[in-house]
Amino acid sequence: MDVIALDEALDALERLSVRQAQVVQLRYFGGLTVPEIAATLRTTARTVDRDWATARAWLRLRLRP
Numbered sequence: 001m002d003v004i005a006l007d008e009a010l011d012a013l014e015r016l017s018v019r020q021a022q023v024v025q026l027r028y029f030g031g032l033t034v035p036e037i038a039a040t041l042r043t044t045a046r047t048v049d050r051d052w053a054t055a056r057a058w059l060r061l062r063l064r065p
Contacts, residue, residue: 002063009062013055020055023048 014021022041026032034052038045 005063006059009059012062013058016058017051017055019043020051020058023051024055024059027052 010021010024013024019041023037026037026040027034032040034045034048037048041048
């Protein structure tokens with residue numbers, strides 16, 4: 001994966017949804033679990049699950065060759 005493309009995609013995601021970008025950073029780079037992310041962001045695990053699924057789908061489309 002192209003690191004520059006990933007960084008640009010995360011920046012674009014952050015402009016759309018700060019929380020979704022935070023979820024990706026905490027989950028992918030930080031290795032946190034859904035309950036840990038929920039506690040960190042002061043939200044529910046269900047919200048984190050939705051944000052994670054939405055962000056993954058958006059990044060997949062954005063990073064498609």
